[in-house]
Amino acid sequence: MSIISVKDLVKTYNKGRTKAVDNLSFDVERGEIFGLIGPDGAGKTSIFRMLTTLILADSGTATIDGMDVVKDFKKIRQHIGYMPGQFSLYQDMTVEENLAFFATVFNTTIEENYHLVKDIYEQIKPFKDRRSGKLSGGMKQKLALCCALIHAPLVLFLDEPTTGVDPVSRKEFWEMLQKLKHDFKLTIIVSTPYMDEAVQCDRIALIQNGRFLTIDSPDGIIDKYRETLWAIRSNQMHRLLNDLRQTPGVLTASGFGETHHVTVDPSVLTQESLKNSLAALGHTEIEVTAIRPTIEDCFMDLQS
């Protein structure tokens, strides 16, 4: 049985005018990292708040390990760990006091479950007597993760843990999550606006405007992509984008860092013919390569 089972979940705001979560159903399996991936305002936080029993759905049902989010909300709260997008620990308590407090609230002790947080807590232990409000962003994040873990939850809910975090720290955070999954078979549901983090998850839902664009493993989503996709570069990258858009047979052209990604109609264009027409427009150092799409390519394709 799936550890999380969501059926036809709906959440509206402003007396029904804003549909935040629009009839969503999904399951999360035991021991997997499940990602909700999409921009701000897509409905990610509303889903988290309904699953963590903090707000009520307009309609639909959700269960966590068989417990209903409405009927069994008290029981659910004992068995989940939740790290909200905003830092929500007690800022005027020290690092150690926060951790002890969360353990006590859940009727346990730091010692009892220390194995779960050890790797992460040791990194902030030198600052255990510092007030949590005075910690750096990275340390706050680690402490919040420890506090969400200290009662040995069945499921860990992480709402945008990496938003606004630099790429190096993001990578380190994901290494911590992978280790939790590997060492303790913990089920983790995580949301992020960063498409490149999709590959860290076992399965993902791409979400926009309260609806799922698709749910599958990252590779499964990529395998379903049907467009012909090329990565292209030349000596004049900015002009290249406009020139590509004017080229017959080019369906879409988008900047992707060091290359532009272009979807084409292969019955109109070959790589050679495209190279030739770009060369005729004055581009040099032209490179055209067929590529496997990224999740961001898939998101853009499904979004349109």
Next chain:
Amino acid sequence: MDNHVVIKAEGLTKKFGDFTATDHISFEVHRGEIFGFLGANGAGKTTAMRMLCGLSRPSEGNAIVAGFDVKDHYEDVKRHIGYMSQKFSLYDDLTVEENLKLFGGIYGMPRKKVAEMITALLKDLGFESERKTMVRSLPLGWKQKLAFSLSIFHEPQIVFLDEPTGGVDPVTRRQFWELIYKAADRGITVFVTTHYMDEAEYCDRVSIMVDGKIRALDTPDNLKKQFGGESMYDVFYALARGAKRGD
């Protein structure tokens, strides 16, 4: 882009007690340049940017921004720059037009000119139908595009963008960069921070701060050659991995 220098920082430093947040940074930015200001969390970017915008005074060193020094003439600096952050940008409970009028008024622009510019701007963005719409009911992507247009509405020489694309969808993120290019083509200098490494590739030059200092500054291509990486992510990773500070 031309050789006219619009930002010149010399030994710019900010200390908080015995902590040096920004540590003697020096660099120049040219007119019409898209300048990427990168760094790990806690590297001192925000502190540096606040000084460059005239919001905080340097402890040591100085910077000339749009012709005024940030130490003594910070009010002039503020008048001649634009600023947009991810968090605050527009008044939710004013309409699109009211927001534009308000900013025009704050910057002392003549009313008639403001009215003409609003019409031109809304046409350019394809927002004409949203003139009387409350900003709160606009989709996030529209808000971000409008916020950017607002930040350059008074035609500043320089616009500072602090993570302008955080949390926006992939299509809007790219449309946003096209607005940045357009502004740069008009001669507006764009000073931008981002955590998206693909966006670093779109900058003319990029600086990377680590522990309060600028550790690298060059074009994306040159940085990749210098640090032997295939992408700006590799360059960033090579530099920021050894950072001692978190934010």
